[in-house]
Amino acid sequence: MSQDGVDLETSLGYLLKEASSVLRAAMEEVLRPLGMSVTHYSCLELLAQRPGLSNSELARGAFVTRQSMNVLLQALERDGYVSRPAEAPVGKVLPARLTPRGRRSLEKATAAVRSVEVRMLAGLSGDEQAAAFRVLRSMVHSLRDGA
């Protein structure tokens, strides 16, 4: 079972993918009744915490391309969850903001997502969470600028 090669069962990368997959599924499950996808929710949450973010910044924050985020933003704008000025105040960057409707929609979603996080962290001590936090941050850092 564990020959020379990397064994999937003990690979941190594989487990990382599994955890991310299970988390995504759990979030989709609680967001679906609200008619919201994970990327959809991420966009609203980002705008709530940092109003005025541009399309490209939102894309980076939600880990999708700016083209994908643009499609989503146009839909959110059309449905009245988000507003953007008709012309860019400076350069080409269009700062986006939540409308009251967007804020209301986000409230329910946040409660749903929070319940998932609580369930996910059940049975874990603060020390364990902090340790995992450090390790994940180290991984991200090493993979990003390490060539």
Place this chain on the structure above:
Amino acid sequence: MSQDGVDLETSLGYLLKEASSVLRAAMEEVLRPLGMSVTHYSCLELLAQRPGLSNSELARGAFVTRQSMNVLLQALERDGYVSRPAEAPVGKVLPARLTPRGRRSLEKATAAVRSVEVRMLAGLSGDEQAAAFRVLRSMVHSLRDGA
């Protein structure tokens, strides 16, 4: 910045998504020159470690639907990386196996992916990795059967 709600900067769920995203990008980068996607590689690696896996089992192991894996498997079979019997030995389950060509193709990919894992784990002690492993496994477990 950190009001009542969950702050993305300190959310373990968000960091998990980020780490997974960065890992996936790093893997895609080293696999692209080999003409291989991450799911493609996952399928081959699973078959190397557990020959005879069925389409549905491979799908679960690679975290995609069995429909998606079926499309991939048919392409791999057509191109001679994988072989499946024409008829099911028992039931409808078709056990898949790597061909010599598939094994050769996997060797290069494994080396590339291993280099990514090494880079990802650089600067982390064995204790830290073990701690992260435990936490991730706990998360997966809590999210899976917790309703």
Place this chain on the structure above:
DNA sequence: TGACTCATGTCAGCATTCTGACATAGATTG
């Protein structure tokens, strides 16, 4: 045995995301 449930392989259609490309605005650099 017969009805029921569950898992599998597979086809078709749809949704989401990505890659490629273009024009443009700001920053940088010689």
Place this chain on the structure above:
DNA sequence: CAATCTATGTCAGAATGCTGACATGAGTCA
């Protein structure tokens, strides 16, 4: 000042994955 580089918003086409659906084989149970 002019050229170059970088980042942005956006459009179009392609790839990838998903949901829905169907028939079929195996196990369960009364």
